[in-house]
Structures are given as structure tokens and as C-alpha cells.
Amino acid sequence: MESENKIKIRVENLTKIFGPKSRIPEAQQLLEKGENKENILKKTKCGIGVSNASFTVMEGEIIVIMGLSGSGKSTLVRCLNRLIDPTEGKIFIDDEDITTLSPNELRRVRLTKLGMVFQNFALFPHRTVCQNAEYGLEIQGMAPEERRQKAFTALEQVGLKGWENHYPHNLSGGMQQRVGLARALAMDPDILLMDEAFSALDPLIRSDMQDELIGLQQQLQKTIVFISHDLDEALKLGDRIILMKDGAIVQSGTAEEILTNPATEYVARFVENVDISKVLTAESVMIKPKAMASPEVHGPKSALRFMQKEGFSQIFVHDKKKQVIGLVSADAASEAAQRGEKDLFSIMQKDFIHVTPDTPAADLIPILADIPYPLPVLENGKMKGIIIRGSLLAALSERGRSSDNA
Template sequence: MENKESNRKVKLKVEDLTIIFGKQKEKAQELLDKGFSKKEILEQTGCTVGINKANFEIYEGEFFVIMGLSGSGKSTLLRCLNRLNEPTSGKVYINNDNITDKNNKDLLQVRRTEMSMVFQKFGLLPHQTVLNNAAFGLEIRGEEKSSREAKAQKALDIVGLNGFENQLPSQLSGGMQQRVGLARALANDPEVLLMDEAFSALDPLIKTEMQDQLLELQDTLQKTIVFITHDLDEAIKIGDRIVIMKDGVIEQIGTAEDILTNPKSDYVKAFVEKVDRKTIITAGSLMFEKPTVVRFRKDGPEGALRKMRSTSLDILPVVDVHNNFLGFVSLADVVISARKKEPTVEAIINSDVPSVYSDATVEEMLPLISGNKSPIAVINEQNKILGIVSQTSLVIEATKFNEEEIIELKEIANNQ
């Protein structure tokens, strides 16, 4: 299954997925289809709408984060992906295979070979060694002892638990116990890793370490990961894309930057308003794309001057015939060079200027403008120019106030 827009393989697909808890599910489904609210359905049927017609795709190798406050439906949704929760209606596909139609035997095979789950509560067997705990899923699958222990050992090595094979869970810290849970999931070599608030029970420092390790593992293993959290900072740090849920409804799906710069609802706007934008907003979203450029050896000083007049800009980027970024030229230097009737702009190109890739954040770019009057060039890995970020737009973005701060400033001003 391919996504036409991205040309990335779709690993998981959810279509109109709905889950209703209660005895009158059919009546509740009818009311839901007619547009009744979750509250109205509860009042009329006694049923609770856990998930309300969710639709999304998850790409192969993507780190996909589902987040929301308690009761938003995020964990309920995750458990529908492997049918630990049975959907009331809708479909779930893995590799274009509809698992909602599978019988228990076939579903069990999917869980054993294609999906693994890491829970918030570590779920370790207290009287079994770390190695046996990591090998437990393989034992259930029926693998021979030597084979499963070898795979479990490899998984323990990956998560940094080499040397702890013969320890009991009670002898490990909370973070180490969660690593055992992660190793148990990895030992099965699943295509999809489901993680249900896996780090929420950990102390902040250990939680940060686990996030960093998981990101490192993902760089190497490139699993498809679906991660549940209620922590927005965690979602932003680890997620390629983020789903924000409320009352069983998907409010918005997008990258952290998409959600922060273009919230689709008041709820999402309120959810993200306290996020430090400097760490999220990137050069790619701030840059002026396809800027007017001076082409070295084709445009001399007079040509550069004409382009500056037509664009009302006093600094322009310079590129060679292959569109490689060379630096900037300024209006003052161009005028002097034109008066001297110099044939090219070679002598006035300022190459000692900042350049960044499109994923550079505002926080990373701010130090680059200190003591420098030029904009920041945004380039790709081949040094082709993609756009420019003006110092003005960078400073404005860095100093934006959220609504709460604006109200506070107004109150201070009114009291003076």
C-alpha cells in the first residue's frame, strides 16, 4: 500500500475506527452516525464512545505519537490496533491486510510476529531472570531454548543490559526494568512496536534517558513505532507526527511544527500555547522560498543592482551556474563595484555568512545572526539554496508572546 502524496509505504491504516463501551452499542452507533455527541449518547444509551470514527495512516519506519489528556481515548485507540480492544466498527490494516476480519488464531499470529507491545506497567515475571523475561514472547511462540535465548540476549545488548541477564527484575531500577520490557518486545523482531505510555511511570531523569535511547534505537532499527503519551514535550521530542485527541475524536494530525503553527481547533491551540516555539519552528517554515539570486559570471554588478531595485532588497544571495550557494552581496558594495565597472561580483561576495539546513530551529539560528547583518541562507546537503531567513522574521518569531503573556503585559501597562 503506497501513499500517493508521500510515496512512503503505509504500514498501518485505520478507517472509520469506532469503539463503544456498553450494552446498547447498536443504538449508540446509530446515534453517533446521526451526529449525536458523546454526552448525548451516554445519556440516552448508557454507552460510552471511546473512539469516534478515527482515520489515519502510519508510514513504515515512522515514529507516530498519539497524545491527549486522561480520558481522551489514546490508549483505547492503541489497543484497537492489535485488537486487545475489539472495534465496534471500522477497519485496521497492517501491510494492507485487514486484521479486523481475522479469527482468533490468525490474530494471535499477527500479535506474535508483526506487532509487539510495551506497557506502562512493566509486566515482568518477578521470579524469572532478565534473560527469561526478554525471551518470554519467543517461548510463547514455541521457539527452542537456544534460539530464543540468543535472540533475547541480542535484544538485551541493544537496550544496554548486557551483563544483567541473570538478575531478577527486583534487582533492577525502574528504568532498567522498562528496558527489559522493551527488549522483550524487540526480541520478537516485530514490524510494529506499540508503546502505551511506556515512560510515564519513570522519574524525569530516567524518562529523558529512555527517550534518548529509544531515538537512538530508532535511527538504527527503523521500526514503525506507535507511542502513547499525555506529555506534549515528550511527543514533540520523539514524534515524526503527532495525533492530538479529545473525547475519542482526533482533533489534529501533523508534525510538531504543523500543529504549533497551524492549530486546527481552539482545543489544540490551548494545548500547545505554552510550548517554547524557539525549539520547534524551523528554517523551512520561516524561509522565503526561491529568492531572487545573483548568478555569478552571468550577472555583473549592474545586473545585481537591477535585481535589487526590482525586489526592493539590499542584500541578495549569490549562486554559481549549478545553483550552489556562494554567499551574499550588499547594495553598498554592488553600487561601488558598478561605478568601478567591474565585470563580475566576485570581489564583493561575502562568503563568511551563516547557512543552515531547513530543519534548523529558531533556537539554533539565533546565535548565527550575532554580529552579522546578512540573512541566513537555507541550503540542502548539496549546497543548493532553498530560501533565506531574514533576521527580522527570526527575531519576531523568537520574541512572540502567547496570549497569556500579552494579557499580563497589558495589565502591567494599565497599572503604570
């Protein structure tokens, strides 16, 4: 993702210290010397909210910042729109350092680029659903008819069409959170900051909202910074995960990178109970086929020789553009060769199951149980690799051991 998209948010050496202004410089010095959070609090009466955090968020990416209570994740996200002013460091949005902006300039960035969805729904009880959804546009000074239309569109996007004239007390918790999300979407921000947005919801409603967000992201391609303390939620939503402890970032990476190669003992303990099969993908467990057949240059005998050499009883077939168009079995190739046939098309099986590189490994197990051939992994119709039962089980076993030994 990082090679394809531009950097939307860049955070450099961000620190936030809470406490008496006169003691903050002393706390900073102790922090730079490597003193821990507890000792700094005892010596200076200052609390470390964020400690020297640096990371980037790519355009169109969902990044989940997570950690236990007190880890600094909510402080960090509030620094991104300067609801909390950082003590030190820089925050760039589209290469503009927002830590240097005047109040008016900051207001412009908040109104045009940033939307925020909080854990508590923060709806006005005396306003209708539509009036709540259009509130940010009203603050912008948009004309009533235009802002109402944008609010209607946003409400439809989150599945609340028909509820525009109801009041918050008529809605369930999940529906109220959808209004909060619609209010942010109505402003069409580049970036959504979501602070524990689904934490107050019941588990089933929470899962539905996660699915809703994934669906919306596929349509809208926003840049999303999502705060969570729930590892399963982070694994489901995040393109990348940032894990925090005591205000500091202890590891960042994809779910697979963190689960299979935890950087510290704390991270290993944090992720120890995760089902590895739900995190690994087809791309991470596939193997590269050593040979494929092409009808333009290969016949049954060539296909059979490839299969014998590779130790498989099937071989996949591609056309001139390297698009996979079918597979040929060893039995079919052998019988065709004995008959003297030279055409692969006549013996090729055109219907076959395939998966994409991002298919979760957990979904591969039942597929492999039902097919008699290696499972091809295709991207835009071209072969990325194949999955056989042995390679899948070996990968799951190896990753599981790596996680246990971390």
C-alpha cells in the first residue's frame, strides 16, 4: 500500500505531557533519559500521555491504534486534530504541519479535512436525525437545502434512509452510532478519526458496525485512524496496527507481522490467544508453481512431463496474456497422449475454484477439503501461487510455533 499511495498523515516525535507547566520541562528531560512513566509522575507530578511517537498513515488506509487503558491511544488521536495540543513534535496532514497553525487555520483543516466519531454518540436529543447529521455543515455555513441533501446522502450510506425525521431517543444504540458516523461523512472529510467508536455497542451490533465500516471504506476510500482496545476488532478492520504501551509505540505493522513476529514480550502476551488461521492470508501460505502449460506451445505429453517433474497430478493452463484459463489432470493428459492427441483445450477443465491473495487462511481449509486439485491464488486473473493442503498446514504450524516461542 505504501508504494502505491501517498502519505496522508505523518507524525514525527510526538510527545504529550500533562501536568503543571513549570514541571513539564523537567518531565521532558527525564523522559529523554529513559525514565519510566511512573517515576516521572512521582518526581514531577506530570503524566506522560504520548511518548515520542512517530508513524505515517497512507491515503485510503485504515490504521488501528490500540492498547490497554492508559496506553495513550486516545490522547494520540486527539492530538491529530489538536483537540489536545502536543507538548513536542510535528503532525503533518497533506504535508501541512498543523502544530504551527493559527486557530483560524486549524478550524479550516478541521472543517474540510477531518471528521471525528466518538465512543459516546454525542447527538443532540432535541434535533432530528437529519438535523444531527447536518450539524457540521451548518457550522460551516452551508445553505439549508444543500446541507440537508448531503445529510440525506450520508444517512443513506450508513443504512438510515427513512429515519431522517426521527429523534435520537427513537433509535437503538447502533443506529445512534450510525448517525454519528453519518454526521462525519456528510462533511466529506479526507480523514476519519474514530475513537473507540463501537466500544459502547453490544457485541452483535458492534460486529455489524464493523462490517458497515468495511463496506463504506470499499466505496469511499477514506483515510481512517481507528482507536480500539479490542484486538479482534483491530485484526478485522486494520490494514496496519499500531500497538501502544505507556504512551509509546511498541510495534506497528500488519496483523500478520505483529502476530507472527512480536517485537516485545508485552506484544507477545497481548496477542497470544489469537487464532493464527484468521490472520494469515492465501498469499502468506501459497507456494509458487514451478511450471504451467500453454495450449499454444504445449500438448498433453508436455503437460504430463511437467506434472511428473513437479510431483503434482494436475497442472494449470494459461493463455498468451498469462490469464489462467483452466487445468489439466494427469489422467486426462495420459489418456490423450496415448490417443495421439496434441490439443490441451479438448482435455482442459475450464471450471475451477480460485481465491485472491487476501483470502483468510481460515477460509481456505474447507475449500481445500472439497477440491481434488491445488487451490490457485489469482490476482487479476493471473497466477500468484497455489495452495496445497501440506503447505497450508505447514504454514499454520510454523507460524503457531513462532508465536508460541516469541
